Amino acid sequence: MATFSTNEFKQGLKVLLDGDPCSILDNEFVKPGKGQAFNRVKLRNLLNGRIWERTFKSGESLEAADVMETDMSYLFNDSEFWHFMKTDGSFEQFAADKAAIADALNWLKEEDVYVVTLYNDNPISVTPPNFVEIEVVETDPGLKGDTAQGGSKPATLASGAVVKVPLFVNIGDVLRVDTRTGEYQNRVR
Amino acid sequence: MPNDMRWRPNASLANLRLRADMLARIRCFFADCGVLEVDTPLLCQATGTDPHLEALALELAPGEWRFLQTSPEFAMKRLLAAGSGPVYQLCKAFRRDEAGQRHNPEFTMLEWYRPGFDDLRLMGEVEALVRTCLPTAMFAENTTIPQISYRKLFRQILALDAFSASDDELLACARQHADIGDMGLSRDDTLSLLMSLVIEPQLREPLFVVEFPATQAALAQIGQDNEGDAVARRFELFVGGMELANGYLELTDSAEQARRFDADNRQRQASGLTVHAADQRVLAALAHGLPDCAGVALGFDRLVMLAAGAAHIEQVISFVADNA
Numbered sequence A: 001m002a003t004f005s006t007n008e009f010k011q012g013l014k015v016l017l018d019g020d021p022c023s024i025l026d027n028e029f030v031k032p033g034k035g036q037a038f039n040r041v042k043l044r045n046l047l048n049g050r051i052w053e054r055t056f057k058s059g060e061s062l063e064a065a066d067v068m069e070t071d072m073s074y075l076f077n078d079s080e081f082w083h084f085m086k087t088d089g090s091f092e093q094f095a096a097d098k099a100a101i102a103d104a105l106n107w108l109k110e111e112d113v114y115v116v117t118l119y120n121d122n123p124i125s126v127t128p129p130n131f132v133e134i135e136v137v138e139t140d141p142g143l144k145g146d147t148a149q150g151g152s153k154p155a156t157l158a159s160g161a162v163v164k165v166p167l168f169v170n171i172g173d174v175l176r177v178d179t180r181t182g183e184y185q186n187r188v189r
Numbered sequence B: 001m002p003n004d005m006r007w008r009p010n011a012s013l014a015n016l017r018l019r020a021d022m023l024a025r026i027r028c029f030f031a032d033c034g035v036l037e038v039d040t041p042l043l044c045q046a047t048g049t050d051p052h053l054e055a056l057a058l059e060l061a062p063g064e065w066r067f068l069q070t071s072p073e074f075a076m077k078r079l080l081a082a083g084s085g086p087v088y089q090l091c092k093a094f095r096r097d098e099a100g101q102r103h104n105p106e107f108t109m110l111e112w113y114r115p116g117f118d119d120l121r122l123m124g125e126v127e128a129l130v131r132t133c134l135p136t137a138m139f140a141e142n143t144t145i146p147q148i149s150y151r152k153l154f155r156q157i158l159a160l161d162a163f164s165a166s167d168d169e170l171l172a173c174a175r176q177h178a179d180i181g182d183m184g185l186s187r188d189d190t191l192s193l194l195m196s197l198v199i200e201p202q203l204r205e206p207l208f209v210v211e212f213p214a215t216q217a218a219l220a221q222i223g224q225d226n227e228g229d230a231v232a233r234r235f236e237l238f239v240g241g242m243e244l245a246n247g248y249l250e251l252t253d254s255a256e257q258a259r260r261f262d263a264d265n266r267q268r269q270a271s272g273l274t275v276h277a278a279d280q281r282v283l284a285a286l287a288h289g290l291p292d293c294a295g296v297a298l299g300f301d302r303l304v305m306l307a308a309g310a311a312h313i314e315q316v317i318s319f320v321a322d323n324a
Helices: B013-032 B073-081 B119-133 B150-158 B167-177 B187-202 B254-270 B280-289 B300-308
Strands: A003-005 A014-017 A020-030 A038-045 A051-057 A061-064 A067-077 A082-086 A093-096 A113-119 A122-127 A131-139 A152-157 A162-166 A174-178 A183-187 B057-061 B064-068 B087-094 B106-115 B147-149 B207-213 B222-224 B230-239 B242-249 B293-299
Touching: A014 A038, A020 B187, A038 B187, A051 B187, A082 A122, A093 A113, A093 A122, A152 A174, A162 A174, A162 A183, B013 B087, B013 B119, B013 B300, B073 B087, B073 B106, B073 B280, B073 B293, B106 B119, B106 B300, B119 B207, B119 B230, B119 B242, B119 B293, B119 B300, B147 B150, B150 B187, B150 B207, B167 B187, B242 B300, B254 B280, B293 B300
Parallel strands: B147 B207
Antiparallel strands: A003 A061, A014 A020, A014 A061, A020 A038, A038 A051, A067 A082, A067 A113, A082 A093, A113 A122, A131 A152, A131 A174, A152 A162, A174 A183, B057 B064, B087 B106, B106 B293, B207 B230, B222 B230, B230 B242, B242 B293
């Protein structure tokens, strides 16, 4: 297996630390006037999402983690697993469990494309696109005339997410939503 | 050629002008005090043995290797032994695997030696030079830059005596401040970690740190502090949470110098690093007689960073390593 030394640590590099695959977020080189140099490395544990800082002696190395980020379209959920298929024409399918789907669970729509992170060929996380377009399945009727005041109300989307929307939004409308903030962007139709 | 090829300098033209102005001021400063500017080779047959410094090597001709200097120290000491009198040099130095916010593998160093000065007197001159380059507002009014001993600094910031604390106590303190996993650390490594991760960022106001542990003497003479511990006659200047200069009351004893080269090489061997033959020319110069002197190396790029208010070294270097 390939290894990477601290001076090769770059943002986005995937390494194995204490047995878990981690993504490097930041790497800072520090050295006293005379003496041992260190690297303060910020990492995200890809299994549990935890972000923390680990200090290494400069020159130490870590094993590369077999982590791949792949575009896949969402197929269906069989109550235990969420099934995805590669978009590269291979028709290869993968099943994500509840822990892996967590970040995308509120934003799933069949046939939409998600970034599935595979570790040793198993999905460990699913990242939704920054913007999704999903239909409203439940919301109170809007009060006419209040639209200019910028009032808002909750609306439930077909994916299960609850989003704050303007009062003019009705059941059946398709909304564009920013998945990073959960904020309503506009009405698509 | 692709249109998006990166070609512009890293530093702003304003910072490059500031840099040029500071080079001129430094040359003026030394001309005024009668210190001779010298120019020693970057390509050297020998390199230092410091286990924490790696030189870059290149092949002049088949099988004929040279090291790029990590500092001009040995060549300048040979000049001093030959009777040069006080000398300074503004030069490039090269260090492998050093890149980051305050490091570039190729950087500009200001180094000078003062025969007849001790470390204390040289600190005064370092302050005078730094004051000619940095805004007055960076210094406390009506007073010189304060000095603090390494021991007192650790006591103040970490409530720990760097000399008498046990290795385990030091390690426990390091673990409180950083996740270091199961990293193996020697006593000096642990001290280095605490110094650079915890203490250094807090040293905002200009401050000289003196009386380093004797194990961190490098090429400085060893004396005794008032608690009877052996300490290095070495000083470091910190400004803006950054180490700016490192100076010594220089070791002049060639036998002791040879012993330190050997000790470094034993440590290099134990760590699986290449052993470097001691520089016989500098040992011969010391044997001939190096005048009693103090010397200091100052990171010129960092001085420009402070003057420019730059957070990253790339803001003051025309083209950094990955844009060179």
